[in-house]
Amino acid sequence: xxxxxxxxxxxxxxxxxxxxxxxxxxxxxxxxxxxxxxxxxxxxxxxxxxxxxxxxxxxxxxxxxxxxxxxxxxxxxxxxxxxxxxxxxxxxxxxxxxxxxxxxxxxxxxxxxxxxxxxxxxxxxxxxxxxxxxxxxxxxxxxxxxxxxxxxxxxxxxxxxxxxxxxxxxxxxxxxxxxxxxxxxxxxxxxxxxxxxxxxxxxxxxxxxxxxxxxxxxxxxxxxxxxxxxxxxxxxxxxxxxxxxxxxxxxxxxxxxxxxxxxxxxxxxxxxxxxxxxxxxxxxxxxxxxxxxxxxxxxxxxxxxxxxxxxxxxxxxxxxxxxxxxxxxxxxxxxxxxxxxxxxxxxxxxxxxxxxxxxxxxxxxxxxxxxxxxxxxxxxxxxxxxxxxxxxxxxxxxxxxxxxxxxxxxxxxxxxxxxxxxxxxxxxxxxxxxxxxxxxxxxxxxxxxxxxxxxxxxxxxxxxxxxxxxxxx
Amino acid sequence: xxxxxxxxxxxxxxxxxxxxxxxxxxxxxxxxxxxxxxxxxxxxxxxxxxxxxxxxxxxxxxxxxxxxxxxxxxxxxxxxxxxxxxxxxxxxxxxxxxxxxxxxxxxxxxxxxxxxxxxxxxxxxxxxxxxxxxxxxxxxxxxxxxxxxxxxxxxxxxxxxxxxxxxxx
Numbered sequence: 001x002x003x004x005x006x007x008x009x010x011x012x013x014x015x016x017x018x019x020x021x022x023x024x025x026x027x028x029x030x031x032x033x034x035x036x037x038x039x040x041x042x043x044x045x046x047x048x049x050x051x052x053x054x055x056x057x058x059x060x061x062x063x064x065x066x067x068x069x070x071x072x073x074x075x076x077x078x079x080x081x082x083x084x085x086x087x088x089x090x091x092x093x094x095x096x097x098x099x100x101x102x103x104x105x106x107x108x109x110x111x112x113x114x115x116x117x118x119x120x121x122x123x124x125x126x127x128x129x130x131x132x133x134x135x136x137x138x139x140x141x142x143x144x145x146x147x148x149x150x151x152x153x154x155x156x157x158x159x160x161x162x163x164x165x166x167x168x169x170x171x172x173x174x175x176x177x178x179x180x181x182x183x184x185x186x187x188x189x190x191x192x193x194x195x196x197x198x199x200x201x202x203x204x205x206x207x208x209x210x211x212x213x214x215x216x217x218x219x220x221x222x223x224x225x226x227x228x229x230x231x232x233x234x235x236x237x238x239x240x241x242x243x244x245x246x247x248x249x250x251x252x253x254x255x256x257x258x259x260x261x262x263x264x265x266x267x268x269x270x271x272x273x274x275x276x277x278x279x280x281x282x283x284x285x286x287x288x289x290x291x292x293x294x295x296x297x298x299x300x301x302x303x304x305x306x307x308x309x310x311x312x313x314x315x316x317x318x319x320x321x322x323x324x325x326x327x328x329x330x331x332x333x334x335x336x337x338x339x340x341x342x343x344x345x346x347x348x349x350x351x352x353x354x355x356x357x358x359x360x361x362x363x364x365x366x367x368x369x370x371x372x373x374x375x376x377x378x379x380x381x382x383x384x385x386x387x388x389x390x391x392x393x394x395x396x397x398x399x400x401x402x403x404x405x406x407x408x409x410x411x412x413x414x415x416x417x418x419x420x421x422x423x424x425x426x427x428x429x430x431x432x433x434x435x436x437x438x439x440x441x442x443x444x445x446x447x448x449x450x451x452x453x454x455x456x457x458x459x460x461x462x463x464x465x466x467x468x469x470x471x472x473x
Numbered sequence: 474x475x476x477x478x479x480x481x482x483x484x485x486x487x488x489x490x491x492x493x494x495x496x497x498x499x500x501x502x503x504x505x506x507x508x509x510x511x512x513x514x515x516x517x518x519x520x521x522x523x524x525x526x527x528x529x530x531x532x533x534x535x536x537x538x539x540x541x542x543x544x545x546x547x548x549x550x551x552x553x554x555x556x557x558x559x560x561x562x563x564x565x566x567x568x569x570x571x572x573x574x575x576x577x578x579x580x581x582x583x584x585x586x587x588x589x590x591x592x593x594x595x596x597x598x599x600x601x602x603x604x605x606x607x608x609x610x611x612x613x614x615x616x617x618x619x620x621x622x623x624x625x626x627x628x629x630x631x632x633x634x635x636x637x638x639x640x641x642x
Contacts, residue, residue, distance in 0.1 A: 019511070019512070019609075019610045020609045020610045021609075023511070023608045023609065152571055153571065154558075154565070154567060154568040155547075155550075155551060155556075155558065155565070155568040157546070157547050157550050157551075157568070157569075157572050158546060158547075158550050160572070164571070164572065164575055167575065167579060168575060171578070171579055171582050174582070174586070175582050175586070178586050178589065182589060186511075186512075190511060190608040193605040193608065194605075208597065208600070209593060209594075209595055209597040211509050211601055211603055212509045212510050212511060212607060212613075213507045213508070213509055213615075214507065214508055214510075214514075214516075214519075214521055214524055215507075215524045216593070217510070217513040217514075218516070218524045218526060219526060219528065219589075219592055219593060220513070221513065222526055222528045222529070223528060223585075223589045223592075226528060226529065226531075226532055226585050227585060227586075227589070230532065230578065230581055230582050230585060233578060234578050234582065237574060237575065237578065241571075447511065447512050447513065448512075450511060450512035450610075451512040451513050454512060454514075472515035472516075473515070
C-alpha cells in the first residue's frame with residue numbers, strides 16, 4: 001500500500017491494495033469468525049427467534065381474517081423489502097456508470113441478494129391478509145360503497161394482485177441471486193485452492209468452470225450489465241406494486257402518483273445508507289481498512305445527500321397535491337398520515353430521514369470522513385422505519401376500504417408487545433442471514449478491487465500529489 | 474493429431490503479451506491462445522482476438538415472448554368477460570399495462586438467466602489447465618497445440634520470459 005502524504009487530501013483518502021495478497025487475505029477473513037461477529041450473530045439470532053414468537057402469537061390471537069392487526073408486520077416487511085431489494089442496485093448502478101470508487105462496496109451491496117429469500121418468505125402471509133378487490137358485501141345502490149375498491153389492477157386481470165405481486169418479488173430474489181453468483185464466481189474460483197472441507201466443495205460447485213479467460217471476463221461484464229439493467233427496471237416496478245397494493249389502495253379515496261416514487265427514493269436512500277454503515281463497520285473493526293479509502297464514503301455521501309433532498313422534494317409534492325386540491329376527503333388523508341393521527345411519527349420521520357442527515361452531510365469536511373455518511377445512514381434507517389409504520393400501519397387500519405373516501409380520520413394504532421417482537425425479529429432475521437452470508441462468500445469483490453488497483457496510482461503535478469486514474473472504457 | 478494445452482506463467486503483463494505475439498508468429502492460431510488473469514484486463518491489452526457474444530439476444534427474445542403472453546392473457550380475459558367499465562372500451566390498454574410490463578420483464582429475466590448459463594457452457598465437467606499463482610497476479614498464457622509442437626511452444630514461452638511452463642499430466 002503506497003502512501004501519498006504530500007497530497008492535500010487526508011492520508012487515507014485513497015488506498016492502493018496489494019493485488020498479490022488480496023485473495024488470500026480476503027479468503028482468510030471470510031473463513032474466520034471473530035468474537036464480535038459471533039456476538040452479532042447471537043443477538044441477531046435471538047431477535048429472529050423473538051420475531052417468530054411474535055408472529056405465532058399474533059397468528060393465534062388474531063388469525064388472518066383481521067388484517068388490521070397485521071399493520072406492523074406489513075410495515076416491517078416493507079421496511080426490509082424496500083431496503084434489501086434496493087441494495088443490489090448500488091453495485092449495479094455504479095458499475096454501469098463506471099464509478100471506480102464503488103469497487104469496495106459492490107459485494108456488500110450484492111450480498112443483500114441472500115435476503116431476497118427472506119422477502120419471499122415474509123411476503124407469504126401478506127397474500128392471505130390482502131383483502132379482496134371485489135367488495136364482498138356490495139349491494140347495488142348502496143350509498144358511498146364501491147363494488148371494486150380503488151386499485152392499480154383495473155378490470156382485475158387473472159391472478160391480480162396476489163400472483164403478480166408474488167411473481168415480482170420472486171423474480172427480484174432470483175435475479176439478484178444470479179447477479180451475486182455471476183459477480184462472486186471469479187472470487188470463489190480463486191479462493192477454492194485455499195479453501196477446505198464444505199467450503200471447497202461449495203466453491204467448486206459454484207465456480208468450478210471459471211479460469212479467468214478473456215471470454216469469461218467479457219461474458220461476466222456483459223452478463224452483469226444486462227442483469228443489472230433488468231434488475232433496475234424490475235425493482236422500481238415491484239416497489240410500485242407493493243406500495244400501491246398494500247398502502248395506497250387500502251386507504252379509501254387515496255389516489256397519488258407521487259407515492260410510488262417516494263417509496264422508491266426511500267428505498268434507494270436507505271440502501272445506500274445501510275451499505276455505508278456496513279462498509280464503515282468493516283473498515284473500522286473488520287480489518288478491511290486497506291481496501292476502503294475515505295474516498296468511497298466521500299463519493300457516496302454526495303449521492304446520499306442528493307437522495308435525501310429528493311426524498312424531501314417528493315414528500316412536498318405528495319403533500320401539496322392533496323393540500324392544493326382542498327377536497328375534504330383528501331384533506332382527511334393528510335390529517336390521518338401527517339398532521340393528526342400519526343403526526344408525531346410523521347415529524348420524527350422528517351427529522352430522521354431529512355433534517356439530521358442533511359445537517360450532517362451538508363458539511364464537506366464531514367462528508368470526507370468515513371463516520372459522517374455512516375452516521376447519517378443510521379438516522380436515515382430510523383426515519384425509514386417510521387415512514388413504513390406511518391404508511392403501512394396507517395393503511396392497514398384506515399377503516400372500510402370499499403368506501404368512496406376517508407370520511408373520518410381514524411385514530412392511530414400503537415404497537416403491542418407482539419408487534420414489537422415482530423419488528424425486532426424482522427431486523428434480526430435480516431442481520432442473521434446477512435452475517436452468515438459474509439462467512440460463506442467474500443464480503444469484498446476481490447476481482448473488482450484488483451482491477452481498480454491496476455487503474456490508479458498517485459502522481460505529482462507541479463507541487464501537489466494527485467490520484468491518476470486510467471479509464472480504459 | 475490431438476491437441477494438448479500448455480500454460481506459461483508470467484509475472485509481467487507485457488511479457489505475457491509478447492509471448493502471445495510470439496506464439497502467433499510461430500503459427501499457433503489466434504483461437505488457440507488464451508490469457509488467464511485474476512482480474513479483468515482491458516480488452517486488447519494482450520493483443521488478443523476480439524471475443525464475440527450473443528448474450529444481448531436472450532433478453533430480447535424473452536421480452537418479446539413475455540409481452541406476447543401477457544397481451545394474450547389480458548386481452549383474452551377482457552374478451553371472455555366483456556364488462557363495460559366507466560364507458561371505457563372492452564380492450565383498454567391502461568388495464569393491460571401493468572400485466573404487460575411485468576410479463577415482458579419476467580420473460581426477459583428468465584431468458585437472460587438461461588442465456589448466462591448457456592453462454593458460460595455450464596455445467597463443465599472437465600477441469601482445465603490452471604495454476605493457483607494466477608490468483609496472485611500472474612498472467613497465464615494458455616495455448617492449445619499439437620502434441621508434437623509442445624516442446625517448441627515451451628521454448629517460445631520460456632524465451633518470452635515465462636516463470637514457469639506447465640503441461641497436463
